[in-house]
Amino acid sequence: EVQLVExxxxxxxxxxxxxxxxxxxxxxFSNYWMNxxxxxxxxxxxxVASINKDGSEKYYVDSVRGxxxxxxxxxxNSLFLQVDSLRAEDTAVYYCGRPDGxxxxxxxxxxxxxxxxS
Amino acid sequence: DIQMxxxxxxxxxSVGDRVTITCRASQGISSWLAWYQQKPGKAPKLxxxxxxxxxxxxxxxxxxxxxxxxxxxxxxSLQPEDFATYYCQxxxxxxxxxxxGTRLEIK
Numbered sequence: 091e092v093q094l095v096e097x098x099x100x101x102x103x104x105x106x107x108x109x110x111x112x113x114x115x116x117x118x119f120s121n122y123w124m125n126x127x128x129x130x131x132x133x134x135x136x137x138v139a140s141i142n143k144d145g146s147e148k149y150y151v152d153s154v155r156g157x158x159x160x161x162x163x164x165x166x167n168s169l170f171l172q173v174d175s176l177r178a179e180d181t182a183v184y185y186c187g188r189p190d191g192x193x194x195x196x197x198x199x200x201x202x203x204x205x206x207x208s
Numbered sequence: 209d210i211q212m213x214x215x216x217x218x219x220x221x222s223v224g225d226r227v228t229i230t231c232r233a234s235q236g237i238s239s240w241l242a243w244y245q246q247k248p249g250k251a252p253k254l255x256x257x258x259x260x261x262x263x264x265x266x267x268x269x270x271x272x273x274x275x276x277x278x279x280x281x282x283x284x285s286l287q288p289e290d291f292a293t294y295y296c297q298x299x300x301x302x303x304x305x306x307x308x309g310t311r312l313e314i315k
Contacts, residue, residue, distance in 0.1 A: 125304075127252075135244075135252060135295055137304040149302040185251055193299035194242035194257035201251060 092116035092197050094186050099202035106176050110202055112169035112186030117197075120144075120164040123189050126171050128182035129201075138184070139171065154180075176206045210234050210298050214307035220315040225286045229310045231279045231296035240300035243272055243281045246309075247292045255294075256281065286312075 098110040112124070126138040139160040140149045148160050159172040169186050183203050187195035211234040221227050231241065239259040244252035254263045256272035259279055269284040283290055291314050296307040 134309045135246070135297075135306045137297075137306065140302070140304070151303050189299070190254075190257060192242070192257040192261070193240060194254055194263075194297070195244075195252070196254045196257070196263065198251035198253075 092188075094188065094197055094199035096184065096186050096199040096202035099184065099204045101205045101207065102176055103208050104177060104206055106206070107172070107174045108176070108204060110171040110173065110184055110186075110204070112171075112199055114167045114169065114188070117188070119162075119167040123193075124160075124162060124169045125187040125189060125195060126160060126169075127185045127187055127195070128180075128204075129185070130179070130182040133182075136182075140189075141169070173204065176204070178206050180204060181206045209303055210237060210301065210305055212296055212298055212305050212307040214294075214296055214310050216310060217308070218311040218313060220313045221286055222315045223286050223288060225315075227283045227286060227312065229281045229294055229296075229312075231274075231281070231307050233277045233279075233298055233300075236276045237298045237300035239275045240298060241272075241274070241279050242297045242299060243270075244295045244297065245290075245292045246295065252295065283312075288314075 093115045095113045141160045157175045161170045183201040185201045186199045188197040190196040213232045241259045243256040246252040260272045294310045
């Protein structure tokens, strides 16, 4: 079964850091780009970051560039999002996703929740 | 950045109705558009990719059309399980952007 499972979320103070992980199974992880998408409480979906198959290309939404870092470990079938200098507006459910050949995300994890509050 | 504008923001409809949601891109994106359905507390589900291609396993009452800047998602005959929020997403270029969502409610 193709599956993505996120972990690493939690409650953190403003300015803090977390490392989000996404464990992939059921497919050849190294053959796919990967995404992070987030959703603030009661709000819509926001793309956060993407990484290519070998990790040599990374793209970010402007609001997180310089604070968040996407990475992957193909040997461990894992995707990561290092989130630093967290702000209240980063509070959201963070989903990892696998884009298909048409770049649409056809596999999603269930999400991990990041709450930024003092 | 490419802005995606969905309309309507919300729509009330009854089981059996035909519903159309539109999505407009601020610049041409060819057919690099996807549609998702999301239910409360759940991850999004891919319905349509490449503007008009039905994702495997998605009922045929869902259809997508359009290219360039104007796109539509149509549900031909609403079923109870279709009441949810729908998002369009452009995947033509980075930053990837979503529409603001259309909430489909039961009348």
